[in-house]
Every structure is written in structure tokens, then in C-alpha cells.
Amino acid sequence: MLNKLALSGIRHRIRDYSVLFSGLMIASAIFYMFMSLATNQTFLSSNSPAAATSFIFGFGIVLLAIITIVYVNYANTFLLSMRQKEYGMFMMLGAKSSKISRMIFVETFTIGAISTVIGSIIGIFATGLVSRWIISAMDMQVKHFNSFYLPALLWTFVFFIVIFMFSAIRNSISLRRSKVLTLLKRDSQPVKIKRNGVLKSIQAVLGLILLAIGYFALWYAGTNPGFIYLGIPVALVTIVLGTYLTINSFVTAVIVMLKRNTNYSQKGLNNFTLSQLSFRINDYTKILSMVSMMFALALGAITVGLGFNNQIDNVVNGQNYYDVQVINPDAAQQKRMKSLSIKTKDVYNYKTDGKKVYYRASEFKKQPVGYSQIDTKTMISSTKTTNNPSKNTNAGYELMNTRLPDQRTMEVGFVSDSAYAAMNGKETTTVLVKTNSFKNNLATIKSISKAEIKRYPALKNAGGDKYSAYTLINGFFSGLEFMGFFLGIAFLAMLASCLMFKILSGANGDVKRYNMLYKIGTKQKVLRTTINKEIAVLFSVPAILGIIHVLMGLQLFTKILYKPYANIEIPFAIFIVLYLGYYFLTRYLYKKIVLK
Amino acid sequence: MQKIVEVQNVEKIYGKASEKQFKALSDVNFEVKPGEFVGIMGASGSGKTTLLNILSTLDTPTSGQVKIAGEDITKLNNNQMADFRANKIGFIFQDFNLLENLTAYENIALPLALQNRPVKTIKPAVMSIAEKLGLEEILNHYPTELSGGQKQRVAAARALVHEPSIVFGDEPTGALDSKSARALMDTLTKINREDNVSILLVTHDPFSASFCDRILFIKDGEIGQELKKEDVSRAEYYQEILDSLGTFAE
Numbered sequence: 001m002l003n004k005l006a007l008s009g010i011r012h013r014i015r016d017y018s019v020l021f022s023g024l025m026i027a028s029a030i031f032y033m034f035m036s037l038a039t040n041q042t043f044l045s046s047n048s049p050a051a052a053t054s055f056i057f058g059f060g061i062v063l064l065a066i067i068t069i070v071y072v073n074y075a076n077t078f079l080l081s082m083r084q085k086e087y088g089m090f091m092m093l094g095a096k097s098s099k100i101s102r103m104i105f106v107e108t109f110t111i112g113a114i115s116t117v118i119g120s121i122i123g124i125f126a127t128g129l130v131s132r133w134i135i136s137a138m139d140m141q142v143k144h145f146n147s148f149y150l151p152a153l154l155w156t157f158v159f160f161i162v163i164f165m166f167s168a169i170r171n172s173i174s175l176r177r178s179k180v181l182t183l184l185k186r187d188s189q190p191v192k193i194k195r196n197g198v199l200k201s202i203q204a205v206l207g208l209i210l211l212a213i214g215y216f217a218l219w220y221a222g223t224n225p226g227f228i229y230l231g232i233p234v235a236l237v238t239i240v241l242g243t244y245l246t247i248n249s250f251v252t253a254v255i256v257m258l259k260r261n262t263n264y265s266q267k268g269l270n271n272f273t274l275s276q277l278s279f280r281i282n283d284y285t286k287i288l289s290m291v292s293m294m295f296a297l298a299l300g301a302i303t304v305g306l307g308f309n310n311q312i313d314n315v316v317n318g319q320n321y322y323d324v325q326v327i328n329p330d331a332a333q334q335k336r337m338k339s340l341s342i343k344t345k346d347v348y349n350y351k352t353d354g355k356k357v358y359y360r361a362s363e364f365k366k367q368p369v370g371y372s373q374i375d376t377k378t379m380i381s382s383t384k385t386t387n388n389p390s391k392n393t394n395a396g397y398e399l400m401n402t403r404l405p406d407q408r409t410m411e412v413g414f415v416s417d418s419a420y421a422a423m424n425g426k427e428t429t430t431v432l433v434k435t436n437s438f439k440n441n442l443a444t445i446k447s448i449s450k451a452e453i454k455r456y457p458a459l460k461n462a463g464g465d466k467y468s469a470y471t472l473i474n475g476f477f478s479g480l481e482f483m484g485f486f487l488g489i490a491f492l493a494m495l496a497s498c499l500m501f502k503i504l505s506g507a508n509g510d511v512k513r514y515n516m517l518y519k520i521g522t523k524q525k526v527l528r529t530t531i532n533k534e535i536a537v538l539f540s541v542p543a544i545l546g547i548i549h550v551l552m553g554l555q556l557f558t559k560i561l562y563k564p565y566a567n568i569e570i571p572f573a574i575f576i577v578l579y580l581g582y583y584f585l586t587r588y589l590y591k592k593i594v595l596k
Numbered sequence: 597m598q599k600i601v602e603v604q605n606v607e608k609i610y611g612k613a614s615e616k617q618f619k620a621l622s623d624v625n626f627e628v629k630p631g632e633f634v635g636i637m638g639a640s641g642s643g644k645t646t647l648l649n650i651l652s653t654l655d656t657p658t659s660g661q662v663k664i665a666g667e668d669i670t671k672l673n674n675n676q677m678a679d680f681r682a683n684k685i686g687f688i689f690q691d692f693n694l695l696e697n698l699t700a701y702e703n704i705a706l707p708l709a710l711q712n713r714p715v716k717t718i719k720p721a722v723m724s725i726a727e728k729l730g731l732e733e734i735l736n737h738y739p740t741e742l743s744g745g746q747k748q749r750v751a752a753a754r755a756l757v758h759e760p761s762i763v764f765g766d767e768p769t770g771a772l773d774s775k776s777a778r779a780l781m782d783t784l785t786k787i788n789r790e791d792n793v794s795i796l797l798v799t800h801d802p803f804s805a806s807f808c809d810r811i812l813f814i815k816d817g818e819i820g821q822e823l824k825k826e827d828v829s830r831a832e833y834y835q836e837i838l839d840s841l842g843t844f845a846e
């Protein structure tokens with residue numbers, strides 16, 4: 001009978017339960033997505049040059065596991081807050097507490113199991129979709145990656161079963177220990193307001209100092225790589241603590257200041273919103289600090305991932321000056337070259353006697369040959385031109401790569417026009433093109449390179465042109481970039497859902513407040529605006545801190561990445577759009593719970 | 597003289613025509629004059645909460661007319677109703693309904709801020725009502741730091757601060773001990789007498805009701821009997837109420 005009652009209780013709150021279910025499904029889907037990368041050793045080793053990758057992913061698993069536990073914990077609180085009154089009523093009617101605790105155990109565990117199974121299936125599809133999207137959007141080459149990966153699925157099941165087991169045990173113990181009256185009246189338990197101004201101001205100052213130390217450590221480790229093993233742990237500890245203290249005190253201080261400004265606070269519901277916030281911030285300090293750290297890590301992962309993408313251009317441009325090289329072009333190749341947007345086009349001829357290669361020196365006087373070089377200190381590539389390639393090893397190297405593979409090892413001579421004309425040997429023409437942009441002409445460049453390989457099969461393994469270098473390097477960095485993206489999106493989804501749940505689990509307690517405001521004559525529109533504002537602040541505090549963390553954190557990569565801040569708006573935009581999505585979802589769900 | 601509340605032929609039926617219907621109010625007629633202190637008494641389920649919800653624009657009657665301060669509130673849209681509640685009505689609830697994250701001062705100031713009153717006028721208004729209700733000492737306290745009686749006086753101040761046309765009380769003494777209940781009723785009476793504030797109280801407690809000038813007894817959705825205080829003392833009036841309750845149930 002009680003079971004039947006409990007089930008009908010679920011049916012009555014189907015909307016709240018669907019929030020709970022979808023949240024847990026998102027959690028297990030993300031966990032699976034992440035595990036499908038992290039546990040796939042073949043994928044990791046074949047896509048990343050660094051041995052550190054496994055370590056980074058190991059670290060990622062630990063972090064994600066911690067977030068997931070916190071997340072399930074919030075979801076669980078949400079569940080308990082929905083159910084305690086009903087279970088309290090059963091107990092009041094005489095149900096034994098052992099029976100009740102068994103019921104909540106079964107309920108928690110069943111919810112967990114169902115959402116894990118459905119979530120993992122969603123995870124498999126989501127992995128496929130997200131990976132395909134990332135790969136095609138970024139022109140990536142990713143090997144050994146499957147959206148269905150059994151070990152990942154098993155890990156997901158085991159992990160979630162264990163944490164739900166603990167949640168279920170915790171719930172049943174908590175219900176068994178609570179008094180019936182507490183269960184029935186938990187919503188109306190008084191809220192204690194703490195006031196300790198001095199302590200808060202000390203915290204605010206300390207928080208900002210710690211953040212400054214952390215940022216300094218990142219910058220210092222970035223410019224002095226030897227310091228990195230000390231710099232990262234120092235930064236991690238100071239920034240985590242600094243974030244916590246800043247949110248706990250600094251944000252509160254701002255709110256108090258706004259409250260004191262009566263011109264602002266005594267307008268409409270501003271004072272109510274501010275009070276809700278200052279009261280929330282106290283309660284939310286831990287989650288907001290965690291979210292801002294995670295936000296920083298996730299955004300950092302995407303930014304650094306994209307940083308590797310920028311690296312591709314730099315490295316590729318350091319390999320070759322010319323974007324296209326065609327040997328003895330036929331009509332078809334000529335036609336393809338016409339569709340390029342050409343910056344410079346140089347044509348050089350050479351003859352070979354089978355031992356040496358001879359160029360006409362005059363050709364280089366008329367059209368200086370371009371070459372590229374990488375500064376070994378800054379790792380930044382630059383391009384130059386010369387009309388005397390015999391004296392320049394970089395230009396000599398550039399020219400060498402434009403010849404057919406069997407002629408690359410031959411000695412090179414630059415001779416006068418008359419000496420060249422007197423030579424017998426077969427003449428070869430090389431057409432070298434530099435376009436306005438390698439990236440924008442990529443499709444044509446690819447087709448020209450493919451056609452060249454068809455015409456001269458020896459080029460297939462030898463490469464030498466820019467497109468071959470690009471393919472090689474793109475493959476090398478794509479893996480890293482893919483991991484960065486995947487990691488970033490998984491973390492973001494998780495932390496934003498975490499914040500969402502924390503906010504929603506407080507919604508039931510807010511129903512009464514909003515109902516009272518409605519009764520004393522607040523318009524629905526005003527109530528909605530208030531809710532929007534409140535949730536916007538809760539979402540933006542960790543986002544702003546997280547963005548500052550990332551901007552500072554990129555200092556760490558100044559020596560490793562070429563221009564770590566280049567194109568930074570792309571990952572930031574992706575991130576902010578996804579994050580905004582969560583904000584809108586949260587405020588929609590919150591209003592559904594709180595308003596009539 | 598214009599009436600503060602005019603209720604004519606009000607009927608409230610719950611449930612759609614196709615379903616089983618329940619008549620919560622039938623043919624209710626009464627009025628409240630300015631400065632009157634009126635009580636509505638009835639047992640649980642008698643319809644008094646439905647009536648109060650309709651009077652306070654939280655619910656609409658199925659038929660009939662309700663005028664408050666000359667305005668027909670059954671013809672208002674949602675926004676107009678909200679404005680109406682904010683400007684013309686003060687509420688005192690059984691469970692105080694104070695916002696526990698606002699201080700007593702901020703709770704009292706809330707209705708004024710909601711109306712976007714000029715900031716300069718807010719403080720004098722709050723201080724004036726706080727003084728009247730003896731709340732000066734506790735204005736900076738949060739509700740959790742106050743006793744039940746103090747909380748209800750803060751709630752009363754919130755209901756009065758914007759000088760509404762009428763104050764509705766929904767079992768305002770329901771959660772108070774006898775001493776605090778008496779103090780609250782004395783305060784309400786004082787305000788009613790001195791400031792000519794109209795008060796309409798819904799209660800089933802004869803003690804609270806004995807402070808009213810006039811009591812309407814409601815039973816099964818109909819107003820059956822009316823008891824006026826006239827010139828008798830409060831103690832005598834209390835006895836009359838008990839007698840009426842005893843016979844009214846039959």
C-alpha cells in the first residue's frame with residue numbers, strides 16, 4: 001500500500017521528477033562521453049605526442065568524478081527536499097521508519113539506475129554527434145575514436161552504481177534519524193543570518209591578495225619554465241582559496257554596498273533581490289567557487305586546444321614559404337592554379353646531369369625566391385625573400401623541397417644564362433605560388449597537391465609541399481585540440497548543470513516568498529524580472545571569475561604556444577553561448593517551480 | 597458616504613460545468629463603511645477564506661459584484677489587480693509571511709518600494725508607522741531574531757505603511773500566544789480608532805472577533821447572521837459571540 005502511495009506521489013510531481021531525471025541523465029551521459037576518450041588508450045597514444053596526455057586525462061577523470069559526486073549530491077538533496085514531507089506524513093500515520101528508509105533507498109537507487117542506463121545511451125549518441133561536429137568544424141584528423149566504447153560504458157555503470165548506492169544509504173539513514181516533525185516542517189525551519197563585518201573585510205582583502213599571488217605564479221612560471229613544477233601547485237592552491245574568499249566576502253561586500261545605496265535598493269524589488277543574493281551567496285560559496293574553478297579549467301582546455309590550432313598555421317608557415325608547387329604543370333594543373341587568389345607566382349627552371357642540379361642565377365635576380373624560418377628562441381616563424389639562394393641555407397632548403405624526390409639530394413649550382421643554355425640534360429619547370437591565405441585556399445591547394453602525387457607517385461611518401469606538411473602537423477595537433485574541446489564541453493555541461501541543480505533545489509523554499517510578494521501586489525512581470533536578475537548574478541559571478549582565471553592562466557602557455565591569446569574570442573564565444581543556454585534553462589525551470 | 601467594501605450577490609462555484617461542482621459561496625451580500633472594524637467568523641470550510649481571497653483580488657467570483665473603494669475589482673485584469681493590491685489593500689497573514697532575509701525595516705518598506713515611491717518619502721513613512729506600533733527598537737533585526745508577537749506587529753506595519761483603503765487580516769492571531777494576540781488586537785483597535793483605518797478580519801477565534809464593531813457569521817457559503825457590538829463592553833460582546841456561535845451551528 002505504502003509503495004503504491006509513494007508511486008502516486010511521484011506521478012503527482014512528474015515535472016519535478018523530470019528535472020531530476022534529465023539532470024542525472026546529463027550527468028551520466030557526460031561522464032560516459034568523457035570516459036570514452038579517457039579510457040581509450042589507443043586513441044590517446046595515437047593522437048597525442050605527449051606522454052603527459054594520459055596523465056592529464058587521469059587528472060580529468062578525478063576532477064570529473066569529484067564534480068559528478070557533488071552533482072549527484074545536489075540532485076539527491078533536491079530529491080529529498082521533494083519527498084521528505086510525504087515520507088514524514090507516512091511516518092506520522094504510523095509507518096515504521098525502517099520501512100520508510102527502505103522505500104527511500106529503493107527510490108533513490110531506482111532513479112539512479114534508470115537515469116544511468118538512459119544517460120549512457122544518450123552519451124553514446126552525443127559522443128558520436130559532438131565528435132563528428134568538432135572534427136568537421138575544425139578540419140581535424142582523429143584516429144581510433146569510436147562513440148561506442150565498452151570499457152567506458154562499464155566504468156560509467158560502475159561509478160554511478162557506487163555513488164547512487166552511497167546516496168541511497170545516506171538518504172535512508174537521514175530519514176531514519178530525522179524526527180517526524182522536522183520532516184514535516186523542514187521548509188519552515190528558520191534561517192539564521194550571520195553578521196560579521198570585520199571578518200568579511202579581512203576575507204575580502206585576503207582573497208584578492210591570494211588571487212594576485214596565484215596569477216603572479218602563473219605568469220612567472222610561464223616566463224621561467226624551470227619554475228613550472230612549483231608555480232602550478234602554488235597557483236592552484238592560492239587561486240582556489242582566493243576564489244572562495246573572494247566570492248564569500250567580496251561579492252557580499254558589493255551587495256551590502258548596493259543595499260546601502262537607498263536610491264537603488266529602495267526601488268521596486270531591488271532590495272529583495274539583493275537580500276536573496278547575499279543570503280544565497282553565503283549558502284552558495286562552495287558551489288560558486290567550484291563552478292568558477294571548473295569554468296576556468298573547461299574554458300582553459302578549449303582555449304589551449306584552439307591555441308594548438310593556431311600553432312598549426314605557425315608551424316606550417318615555418319615549413320614552406322610557397323603554398324603550392326607544381327612541376328611541369330599540365331593544362332589541368334594550370335587551370336586549378338588559376339582559381340587560387342595569388343599573391344606571388346615564381347617560375348624557376350633547372351637542368352640536371354644526373355649528379356648535379358643547375359638553376360639559372362638570372363631567374364633569381366628577376367624573381368627573388370621566398371623562404372621561411374623559425375626563430376628557435378620564440379618559436380615564431382617569419383618569411384623573407386632573397387635573390388641569391390646560393391648563399392642562403394633556408395632558401396636552398398626551400399628550393400630543394402620543390403624538386404622531385406630523386407633530385408633533392410643532388411648538389412645545386414647557380415649558373416649564367418650562357419652556361420645554362422650550353423648544357424644538355426632535361427629541363428624541368430617548377431611553378432611556385434604563394435596565395436593570400438593558405439587556409440582560405442585550402443580546398444584548391446589540396447586538389448593540386450593530390451593531382452601532383454598522381455602525376456609523380458614518388459611525391460606520395462616524400463612530401464615536401466606545404467599541404468603535406470599541413471596534413472602531418474594537423475594530424476599531430478588535432479588530437480590535442482579535440483581533447484581540449486571535448487574536455488571543455490564535458491566540464492562545462494557538468495558544472496552548469498551542477499549550478500542549475502543547486503539553484504533549483506532551493507526553489508521549493510522560495511515558493512512561499514514569491515507567493516507572498518504576489519499577494520501584496522507584485523506584478524508577475526516584476527517577479528519574473530527579479531528571478532531573472534537573481535539567477536543571472538549567480539551564473540555570472542563564477543563566469544566572470546573563471547574568465548579572469550583563464551586570461552591569467554594563459555600566461556602559463558606563453559612559451560609553449562605561439563600567441564596564446566590569438567583568436568581567443570572563438571572559444572570564449574562558444575563557451576558563453578553554451579553557458580547562456582544553461583542560464584535560460586535554469587531560469588525557465590525555476591519559474592515553473594516558483595510561480596503559479 | 598462612500599462604502600469601502602460592497603459585495604453584491606457574490607457566488608463562487610468550483611469545478612467545471614461537466615464535473616461535479618462545489619458551491620463555496622452563494623448569494624453573499626454585505627458592505628463595510630469607512631473606519632469600520634468588521635469580523636467574519638465561520639468554521640473551517642465555511643467559505644471565509646474563499647471570500648477573503650475574492651475580496652483581496654486573489655480569486656474571482658463566478659458571479660456577482662465586488663467593489664472596493666468604489667472600484668469594481670471583478671473587472672480588473674491581472675496587472676490592474678496587482679496594482680490594486682499594492683495600493684489599496686494591506687494584508688496580515690496568520691503565519692506572518694515576513695521575508696526572513698530582510699530586516700524588519702526592509703520588510704515594512706517593501707510595499708512602498710514596490711510602488712516606486714520616491715526614496716526620500718520611504719524612511720519617514722516607515723518610521724512613523726514603526727513608532728505607532730512600538731517597533732523602533734527592532735527595526736534592524738531579522739525576523740528570526742524576533743518573537744512571534746513582534747513578527748506579527750512588523751507584518752501589521754507592512755500592511756499599514758502604504759495607507760491602504762482597507763486592511764485584511766487572515767487569522768492574524770492564529771499563531772500567537774494569548775498575550776501577544778491581545779497586544780496585536782489592541783494595536784489594531786487603536787489604529788482603527790485613531791487613524792480611521794478600515795479593517796476586515798477573518799477568524800474563528802471568538803476572542804479576536806470580540807474586538808470588532810460588527811461580526812458576520814458565515815456558514816456553508818452563506819452569511820447567516822450579523823452581530824453588532826453597539827455599546828456593550830468587550831467582555832459582554834465576547835459572551836454574545838459565544839452564544840451566537842452556539843446557536844448558529846444549529
